Amino acid sequence: MDIQGMITRSRTLAMGIPSKMKAFFQNSVAGFLIESKNIGDSAIYIKYWALTWAAIFKLILKLLFKKGPVVLVRELMHYPWLFVFLRATGLMRRFTRGRKGHYLESTCLIVYYIALTVVQIMENIFYRPERVIIGEDLVTPEIPFAMGLHTWQLEDFGILLPFIYPEFAQKYIDASENEGINPDACSFVKNAAGMILKGHMPKGVAIISSNMPCDAGATIYSFVQREYNVPIYRLDVPYNFYNDRAEDLFTKDLKEMVKWLEQHTPGRMDWNRLREVCKARNRMMELELELWEMLRIKPAPLAAEAMYLSHMWFFYVVPGDKLSVSLFEKLVDLARKNLKSEAHAVEPERYRAVLWNPPFPHYPYIINDMERAYGITLIMDSMTYNRHKFIDTSTPDSMLKGLAHIMMQGPMVRHTRGPAENYLDDIFRIYKQFDLDMVWIANHVGCKSGQAMNGILREKCREMKIPLLILDYDLIDPRIVSHEGMVRQVDYFMENVMRAKRLEGRIQEG
């Protein structure tokens, strides 16, 4: 670089300092205190801010003292994305903008609990690697948990980390495209492949995956298996799964997986332990159903992250864990308190929405922004609407059958296979059940199955007079549709379809 270039670069950097400082300040505790002007809210925020930092420091210090500085540095180099977690409280700040009271607390609580589970997962990676297996995110981890194994879900951090740092996935997506993966494949899958290619993923002693949720998501495991050269077991969910024949087949498949895991890992099935995990999962569901019932009330006592992020992380990553149960107990308690005091999550709640497809990991606070801009309240999302029976914990067979049911009929699985009704009926059921005003489709460009349903959905919504927003974006790559582009789509929809006026001026992203 010549001198002129260096000067230009320095000038550009210098010019960016004021806006960066402003954003830093806005996203800091001080920023919250100035904005909130409420002692109670400030106390809540500071409490969870401190607890989240404490969890992060605990992870680092424990590793330092247990394994020494060399190992600490080695692990940080192996998993450089751990540095992203240092921004976790920034995410808490963005999520909580404009929120108050118990709704504020529910949001802080979730960020803190996620930090706790991340610590738990990383400790398994650091201290018990011989018991770590790679798992696909839709193969729920209750069985490995009961076998004394720890599942590293290949895709999870690809979803979580862009929440904190929107550009997180870009270098991994580029790496996988450079390797030859088709650029039009889902970025979620490309990110996982990229992390493997760069050596930033733990390896595990075995892999369990499936044919879910989509072609790219399933096929990538041939690549993963060859890169890692460890044994793999792949579950197969039939196309039509709402019948006993399919359930029987899949339950047998699960039984085979248990046997296979016993052969290929140090894990041994402990049916009593599985019973405990399943009971805890049932308890989580019981609490979640109570939360849903409260969300049906207008205006809703809690919304957004309390509903979708709690489900997405805790039901998929750590179901049946004590932490997860405790989180849902606290969320239900907060919702009850709000109901009792007639406090609402969003003031004023003008529109109630369902979000279809996974939320917006690289711009999750668009939901918060839209709360303030239009009074839109996110009541439900497709990933959360994981309606299924409680697991019958009476026998090993009944537990496996219950888990089979959950995996086969879980969101994404249910919506990406079987006839179109599986996809459409849930949307219209939610619309009715939660008395909603609009349907938002998170139209991830890499989700071909979803894209190919938009034509039918558009016509059905027109027939039923349901306002429909198909919001184009890429799941974890903000280069495809910018944050401004996403906000613009919502603005056009609200102005032209809903005839709504903004409550606040344009949202400034910080």
Add this chain to the structure above:
Amino acid sequence: MDVKRDGIFKEMEGILASPQNHLLEKAVKAGRIPIGYTCSFVPEALLMADALVPVRVRAPGTAGTEIADNYLSNFICSYTRSLLESVVADRYDLIRGWVFVPSCAHMQRLIDNVHYLKKLEFSHVLDVPHKSTAMHVEWLTEEYAVLADKLSSHFGVDLSDEALAKAVGGWNEFVEVMKSIGELRKRPESPITGTEFHLLLMAAQVSPKDMILPYLLEAKEKLEERGGSGRKVRARLMLIGGELDDPEYIRVIESQNAVVVADRTCTGSIPGLTPIELNGGPLIKTLAEHSFKKTLCPRMMEDFDRRLQIILDTVREYRVDGVVIEVIKFCDLWGVDMVPMVKAIRSEGIPVLKLEREYRLSGEGQIRTRVQAFIESMGK
């Protein structure tokens, strides 16, 4: 390569010019029942029983996919979109029944959109597993049995064991003839080009087998008398990929003085032309076992090593200089699976060229340039 030097290939070109052909028309007039299908997991032999005629559904001559784009979006593979466009345009009026396989996300949504936009006289979705363990073979056997029952009760056709055995015999006869033509490609100088072979094979997949068989036998006789192509071939290629039903695509590849001697595509011969071995067991189960054996699709999990091994064996058997992989844009199955596959094939010292394409033949100049560069990179 000149595909027009034998009238027989001209005839095949005529058969493939539109989604339906004169042989099919004749068959319909004779009271036979064409059943359209979209995937190699549909048992052709079963659809040959009694008055049934299996027809691999294609969409040649699709000028645009405006309506399909509206429903399926632009991010779905152009084969699927072309099919939907053709369904909406009533281009399959001779076809009385449809058998679909939700083999990929695109096909699943094609099924949904076809059902939404058109009322089909008969439509069945075969639930084909992604694994081929014993319990999954049983599952597919049941699926085929349900299909047979539905066909039998709807069309009043005889799908008894005797009728099925006869159909299997007919299918095996066709396979033996096509296979023997394919074997000619192992010769140092192949008397048949890849384009010609594909013309025969595709025409056979869209016509009643018994009516196309005389053409195939005549072609075989002529080809056995033929020497080599009479020109210097720079490279012997193997073609790998998913749906490829337009021989013109192969002609473009071969225009660079190459010859495609082996094909592993959904519509190809390796290992698609594997005879059904009657082992004394229930025929429907034999068909299920056969389907898993003769179909090599990236949708099949835990089958990567077999797919790779068959490719490597074919390369040796047919003395292939290089492998060309063709993938229809937006196909995630092939797009993702080919990453480890290309790596694995290259690690065996075999040159590989990956071409992304649309269903409709387009970008011929680019294909030619890339194939030419590929052949040059092999030092040929």
